[in-house]
Structures are given as structure tokens and as C-alpha cells.
Amino acid sequence: MTAFRPHGILFVSGADMNLYRISFVAVLAGAFGAATLAKTTQDSVPARKTEASTVPQEQFVLPNSALPKKDSVRAEAYFNYTMGHIYEQQYEATSRAEYATSAIEAYKKAYALDPKSPVIGERLAEMYWKAQRIREAVAEAQEILKRNPDDVQSRRLLGRIYLRSLGDLSSGSGQSETVGRAIEQYREINRLDPTDTESALWLARLYRLKNEHDKAEQVLRGILKTDPENELAVEQLTQLLMDEGKSAEAVALLEGTAGHSPSPVLLDLLGDAYTQAHDLAKAEQAYRKAQELDPSELSHQRGLGQTLLAEEKYAEALAVFQKLSDLMPDDSDVYLRIAQIYRELHQLDKAESNLVKARQYAPGSLEVMYNEAMLYQAQGRYEDAIRVLSDGVTGVKAQPAAQPTRRRSLAILYQQLGQLYRDTQNYQAAVFTYEELGRLGEEEDRRARMMIMDTYRAAKDLPKALAAGKEALGKYPADPSIRASHALLLGESGQTEDAVKILRAQLRGNEADREVYLNIAQVYERGRRYKEAEESVRAAEVLPGQARDNEMVWFLLGAIYERQKFFDKAEEQFRKVLAVNPKSAPVLNYYGYMLGDLGIRLDEAEALVQRALKEEPFSGAYLDSLGWIYFKQGKLAASETTLRKAVERESHDATIHSHLGDLYAKMGRGDLAAAEWEKSLNEWRRSLPADVEPEKVAELEKKLSQSKRRLAQKSTSSVAKP
Structure with a gap:
């Protein structure tokens, strides 16, 4: 009743004559997998006879050349694994319980x-799962362990069943209990x-899943003590x-390891570790x-592109990601990186x-939405950016509270x-948003309060x-960042000594004192105590x-030098910054404005x-x-256009209004000048006390007074005319 076809083996069931095609390639793959894993079995293990019921003759007829010899443990394991694989595929095709039973046996x-053998253990655990006989398998293994707690085989099977169960559990108490088992x-x-290194590696993974990192590391x-490679x-x-965060140890x-036994995987990890250690040249x-x-392996190219x-090697990065887009045309992350490069x-x-x-390719992706908002911000489309992020907040808040990334x-x-x-x-909306941030947890609350x-x-x-x-200090009195933020505010209010x-x-x-000294310098600078400010910066x-x-x-x-009108010294410092970071926008602006x-x-x-x-x-x-x-x-038209844009962006900036007033005065538009000066x-x-510049x-006030007087005289003169 068995016939061979060019691309498969056709099995005929004597019970109902239904035909089931099973891929010959799949059977061979399973067989060779079993043979490979079975080769480690010691020849001293006695061979076992295969029961006649294993292969019912009315169901299967294999050619003699395909039947392994049963004169060794390896051959018998090979044979039974192959038969289990065949029964498993028949069960998948028919859902008939007898095939599941035969596969399990x-x-x-x-x-x-x-x-x-990890492969055989995995297939057995998987088959129990497919047949929905997990409880039976667990009960059987536990019964054996009651009689013999040192039965390693039963423990391996139980372990694999629990691992298989983890894939079907959402995070929560059920998953935690299964991880524990x-x-x-x-x-x-x-x-x-x-x-048993394989099991030890699984133990480490499970410890990591429970965030018991010390045990995982141990x-x-x-493992590495006995097998450093x-x-x-x-x-x-x-x-x-x-x-x-132990990048140096990594x-x-x-x-x-990679120095004397380099492999692509380890080198890729080394790139990740260098990246975390901020050594981008070595990462590259x-x-x-x-x-x-x-x-x-495209992950190496992806890592290179990210580095x-x-x-900021944008041309090279773009070439890498464009090549990846050809190889992975439906990968959203690749297009996202290309978008980031073009934005830069x-x-x-x-x-x-x-x-x-x-x-x-990734509808609803939070990272895509975030980058979309950043692009809108770069385009000056602030309302669109706010809309996108608000939609993102709504979407994430709809997720279950237990969602790990929420x-x-x-x-x-x-x-x-x-x-x-x-x-x-x-500002009111900003404060409300930061208050929402603070409700997420203690870490976020600390950050939100500073914002x-x-x-x-x-x-x-x-x-x-x-x-x-004051409220933040009351809740987190020892937090150094909150204390520093509060001190800077005291400096703004003129309480220099208390802040310092x-x-x-x-x-x-x-x-770490660098940041502290800079904060002290800012407090002194705001208090116009420039000598102490300079000393702190030098420290x-x-x-x-x-x-x-x-x-x-x-x-x-x-x-600090510019405030004291030491312009040459100020210029020297600005040039130092631009030598190491030519794109420092704050320095370019300050230097150019000066x-x-x-x-x-x-x-x-x-x-500049x-x-x-x-x-x-x-x-x-x-x-x-x-x-x-x-x-x-003297480019008055360009000046007006640009200053109008500036005042649209910063409508409460005293300096911009003053500049616009000076421009209108020079253009002979006294009424507009007076309005801007006002x-x-x-x-x-x-303004904050530390921001006020009495001379300006x-x-x-003098310019405004003179302008009002001129406008009044002009008005009087106009009325006096017949």
C-alpha cells in the first residue's frame, strides 16, 4: 500500500484509506538531527529492543535501506526519534489522538x-504540549522524582516543559511561578x-528573567571556569x-575571548560593549x-551603521543603511535610521x-511616532509634533498596566x-504634562519635579x-540633582551664599565634581561675582x-569674560569649544552675537x-x-523679517522687542518703535532678578521717553496746523 513519488512519501492508512503527504526532506532533517545529538551517547549503554507496536505494519512500510540497524544505542535513538517525528507530522495533519500517543511513546x-539530547527533550516537551497532555507529563515526571529525586532525565524533561509553557504565558504571577519551577x-x-552546560545556560537565562543577576553571573x-571558550x-x-551598565567589564x-578566538558573534557584542562605553571608534x-x-549577517551591518x-559620519552611515534597505525592503527600522540621517x-x-x-511597515510604532514628532519640530510644525506625541500617549495609556514597556x-x-x-x-500645559510624568513612579517623579x-x-x-x-526637597531631601536645581534657583533669586x-x-x-563646580560658577555669575565664578570654572x-x-x-x-567686557578672552574660550565641537549651536550663536x-x-x-x-x-x-x-x-528689510520671526517664537523676550524697536526707529516708524520698547x-x-541689566x-527708558516726547510734539504740531 506504499507508493513513492518524486517529491515525497505517500502514506496510506489501512483504517480509512486517507492519504497524508509528509515531506521527505522534513523527515530526513529530523532524523539527521537525532543522529547528530545521539552521537554523544556512550557505547556502554545497553541496547534496547524496539517494541513491535512502534511501527504498525498497516500504517508504515519503510524501505530496508531507510531502517537503521538496532545493534547500538545510537541507532535505536535515531530510529525512535525518526518515528516520533513521522507520527508528530501525522498528528499535525489529522489531529488524531493515536498519532500523538505514538509520537510521545x-x-x-x-x-x-x-x-x-536537547533536541529530543524539546520535541518530547513540544509533543506533550501539542497533545495537551502537560499535566500528565508533569505528574509522571514528578512521580518518578518522588521515588528518585536524583533522576536527571525527569528533571530535564520537567525543565523543558516549563520552558515551553513560558512562551504561552503573559507576564504576571503565572509566568513568575513557572519561571520558579x-x-x-x-x-x-x-x-x-x-x-551539562546546556542546562546551566538555561539556568542563567532564567535567573536573568527573574532579575537575579548575581545568581546568573555566578x-x-x-561555566567559563571549566570552559573559557x-x-x-x-x-x-x-x-x-x-x-x-558594567561596560568596562564586558x-x-x-x-x-575574541582576541584569541574571534567570531562574528563575539565581535558584534564587542561593538555593542564599546558603544555602551562611548568608545565609538573601537565599536566601529x-x-x-x-x-x-x-x-x-545583516546585524553586523546594522551595528556598523548605528555607530x-x-x-556623525552621516555619509558613510547613509550608505550602510541604504544597502540594508535593498536587502531588507520591509524593515521599518532601516527607514527610520535613514530618516534620522537625513534630519541631521x-x-x-x-x-x-x-x-x-x-x-x-510598522504602523503604530512608538519609535516611528517619536521621530515623526522630532521631524515636525525641526520643520517648525510644533502643533503637528504635539498632536503626534499626544496620540502616542493615548495609545500607550490604552495598553495593559502590566505591559513591561508601558x-x-x-x-x-x-x-x-x-x-x-x-x-x-x-508653560501651564508643560507643568501638567510633567505632573503626569511624575505619577509613573519614583524615578520619574524626581525627574519631573526638576523639570x-x-x-x-x-x-x-x-x-x-x-x-x-522646596516641595521636591521635602520629599527627596538627599537627592543631589534636586538639591542642585534648588540651589540654582536660590542663585537666581539673589541668595548666592545659601546656594553655594x-x-x-x-x-x-x-x-563628578566638574558639574558641581560649573553649577557653583553659574550661581556666582548670576550674582555678578565674576572672580569667584572664574575660579570655580577653572577648578x-x-x-x-x-x-x-x-x-x-x-x-x-x-x-563670564564677555559679561566683564573682556572680549578677546571670551573669543579665545569660544574658539576652544568650536575646535572640539564645530556644531555647538549655543557657542556659535553667543560668539556671533558678541x-x-x-x-x-x-x-x-x-x-557664525x-x-x-x-x-x-x-x-x-x-x-x-x-x-x-x-x-x-544696514540690511533693514532682512532685519525686520528675521526679527519678526524671532518675536513670533519668543514673544516674551525683552531683548528681541528692544531690537525690533531700534529697527523701527531707524526706519522712521516711531510709533511702532515706541510700542516695541514699551x-x-x-x-x-x-524678568528674574539675575536677568535684569540695569544699564539696558x-x-x-530714556529712548522710550524721548520717543513719546517726539510723538507728542508731532501730534501737537499736527493739531496746531490750520
Whole structure:
């Protein structure tokens, strides 16, 4: 009743004559898998006879050449595994219980012959699951363990059944209990058979799943103690160390292993570790080596592209991701990275078209939505950006509270949404958004409170900012970041000594003092105590670190010199910053504005501010700088256009209104000039105490008084005419 066809074996059931085609390739694959895993079985294990019921003659007829010889354990395991695979496929095709039973019995016999085989154990556990006989399998194994607690084979089967169950459980108490049961079995296996590396690796994975990282690390280091070249153990331990932020240890482990036994997987991990350690040059090198060893593995190219993007090597990164888009045309992440690159290159139309593709292949993706909002922000489409992020918040809030990523996703969205509200001067909405952020948990609450303080400061509402700081200190009195934020607010209110006292208490005599010294310098600078401010900045400058660590040091020092009208010294510091970071928009703007305000090297000043605007095209402060330089150059029409844009972005900035008033005065539009100067004075009166510049206010009052007098005289003269 058996017939052979060119592409398969046709089995005929004597019971109902139904035909079931089973792929010959699939059967051979299963058979060879069993043979490979069975080869480790020791020849000393006695061979067992196969019961006649294993292959009912009315169901199967195999050619003699396909039947393995039964004179060895390996052959018998091979045979039973193959038969189990055949029965399993028949069960999948028919859902008939007898085939499930036959498959389980065949796998059990194969497993008895080769109890260490992970493949046979997995197939048996999977078959129990398919047949919905999990309880039976567990009960049978537990009964054996009652009689013999050291039965490793039963523990392996139980462990694999629990692992199989995890895939069908959502996070919660059920999953936690199953993980605990699996750990119990694999811990015992590890005790009874320390040579079973496969089970030890599973034990480490399970410990990591329960966030018991110390235990996982102990297991993995135990494996590496006896087998230092075990790549899977190195891989797991590396990931564990990186999860804990121990990038230096991860790098050391991988350099030691990959140095004398390089593999694409380990080199790829080494690239990840270097990236976490902020050593992007070495990360790039590691990814390139991994790619050379295994050009077909696209993850190496992806890692390389990400590193090139982080290194701001945009042209090279773009080439990598464009190649990936050809190889993976439906991968949304690739289009997302291309969009990010184009955004950095200020090619916003191309960025948007690639975001459309990313959204097409990953509808509802939070990361795509976030990048879409960032693009809208770069285009000055703030309302669209706010809408996208608000939709994202709504979508994430609809997720179950137990969803692992829900809290982190909301935190990211709330933080960016609050910043957008601040950018549009909707401070009340920003505070509300940060309050929502704070409700997510303690970590988010600490961060939200600092943002609320800073939002009130930006809104020039110092009493509310100080009250928010006092409340935050009451809840988190030892939090160094909250204490620093509160101290800076005290500095804004003129309480310089109190602020400095709080900050000096945070000095620890290490590299972390750089930020503390800079905060102290800012407090002194706000109090116009420039000598002490400079001393604090210099104390930060001498601390060990890389050149880029001193960007803020030199910027602040330049600002301190500029405030004292030491313009040459200020310029020297600004040039230091631009030497290590030519794209530093705040420095480019400050430097350019300083030159423009002095009325010197105006072309250079314009170029500097244009570079700043290339990085942040819609900054009101930068637009004001450019408009003022145009004014100094006599380009009055361009100045008006630019200053009007600036005041649209920063409607409560006293300096912008003052500049616009000066422009209108020069254009002979006295009424408009007076109106802008009046607005400027009102904003100065609302300013924080440390922001007020008495000389500028006095000059403004004088100009406004003279303007009103001229306007009054003009009005009187007009009335007096017949």
C-alpha cells in the first residue's frame, strides 16, 4: 500500500484509506538531527529492543535501506526519534489522538536512550504540549522524582516543559511561578550533572528573567571556569554585564575571548560593549571585523551603521543603511535610521519620505511616532509634533498596566511633550504634562519635579519655581540633582551664599565634581561675582577627562569674560569649544552675537549665527542674533523679517522687542518703535532678578521717553496746523 513519488512519501492508512503527504526532506532533517545529538551517547549503554507496536505494519512500510540497524544505542535513538517525528507530522495533519500517543511513546524511547539530547527533550516537551497532555507529563515526571529525586532525565524533561509553557504565558504571577519551577529543575540538574552546560545556560537565562543577576553571573562564570571558550556563556555574561551598565567589564571579557578566538558573534557584542562605553571608534572597528568574517549577517551591518550615525559620519552611515534597505525592503527600522540621517543633514523632505516608509511597515510604532514628532519640530510644525506625541500617549495609556514597556514609553513621551509645550511657551500645559510624568513612579517623579522647577523659571515665575523646589526637597531631601536645581534657583533669586553652600556640600573630590563646580560658577555669575565664578570654572577645567568634557567649561568661561567686557578672552574660550565641537549651536550663536553687538567682523558674525541656525532653525534667540547683525549691516528689510520671526517664537523676550524697536526707529516708524520698547520694558519688569541689566533698562527708558516726547510734539504740531 506504499507508493513513492518524486517529491515525497505517500502514506496510506489501512483504517480509512486517507492519504497524508509528509515531506521527505522534513523527515530526513529530523532524523539527521537525532543522529547528530545521539552521537554523544556512550557505547556502554545497553541496547534496547524496539517494541513491535512502534511501527504498525498497516500504517508504515519503510524501505530496508531507510531502517537503521538496532545493534547500538545510537541507532535505536535515531530510529525512535525518526518515528516520533513521522507520527508528530501525522498528528499535525489529522489531529488524531493515536498519532500523538505514538509520537510521545517514540520520543520517550529515544529520550531514554539519549537523556542529554536537547533536541529530543524539546520535541518530547513540544509533543506533550501539542497533545495537551502537560499535566500528565508533569505528574509522571514528578512521580518518578518522588521515588528518585536524583533522576536527571525527569528533571530535564520537567525543565523543558516549563520552558515551553513560558512562551504561552503573559507576564504576571503565572509566568513568575513557572519561571520558579523551571529554575528549581535546572538548579538541581546543575548540581547533579555539572557537565551539562546546556542546562546551566538555561539556568542563567532564567535567573536573568527573574532579575537575579548575581545568581546568573555566578552560573555563567562557573561555566567559563571549566570552559573559557564557551561562546554562549561569554555571550550571556556580556549581555548581563551590559544590562548592569558594567561596560568596562564586558569589554575586558570580550577582548580576552575574541582576541584569541574571534567570531562574528563575539565581535558584534564587542561593538555593542564599546558603544555602551562611548568608545565609538573601537565599536566601529569591531563591527567592521564582524562584517568581514560574516558578510551575510545583516546585524553586523546594522551595528556598523548605528555607530557611524553616532559618530556623525552621516555619509558613510547613509550608505550602510541604504544597502540594508535593498536587502531588507520591509524593515521599518532601516527607514527610520535613514530618516534620522537625513534630519541631521537638514534634508527634511527626504527624512519625511523615509518616515512614511517606516510607518508603512510598522504602523503604530512608538519609535516611528517619536521621530515623526522630532521631524515636525525641526520643520517648525510644533502643533503637528504635539498632536503626534499626544496620540502616542493615548495609545500607550490604552495598553495593559502590566505591559513591561508601558511605563518607559510614557516617560519618554511625557518628557518630550512637556518640552514641546515649553518651546511654544505653553508653560501651564508643560507643568501638567510633567505632573503626569511624575505619577509613573519614583524615578520619574524626581525627574519631573526638576523639570517643573525649570519650567516655572522659564516662565519667569520664580516664587512658584522656589515653592516647587522646596516641595521636591521635602520629599527627596538627599537627592543631589534636586538639591542642585534648588540651589540654582536660590542663585537666581539673589541668595548666592545659601546656594553655594548647598552646592559645595556635593563636592566629592573626583571627576563628578566638574558639574558641581560649573553649577557653583553659574550661581556666582548670576550674582555678578565674576572672580569667584572664574575660579570655580577653572577648578572644573583641571579635572581629568577628555577635551569634549570641557565644552561647557570653556563656554561658561567665555560668557563670564564677555559679561566683564573682556572680549578677546571670551573669543579665545569660544574658539576652544568650536575646535572640539564645530556644531555647538549655543557657542556659535553667543560668539556671533558678541561680534555683531560690537559691530565688528559682521560677515564673520553672520556666518557664525547662520551655522547655529543650521542646527536649530527655529530658535528665537538665534533668529534675534541674525536679525540684529542684519541691523548692524544696514540690511533693514532682512532685519525686520528675521526679527519678526524671532518675536513670533519668543514673544516674551525683552531683548528681541528692544531690537525690533531700534529697527523701527531707524526706519522712521516711531510709533511702532515706541510700542516695541514699551513691550520690552514690560518684559524687563517681569524678568528674574539675575536677568535684569540695569544699564539696558535705563537706556530703554530714556529712548522710550524721548520717543513719546517726539510723538507728542508731532501730534501737537499736527493739531496746531490750520
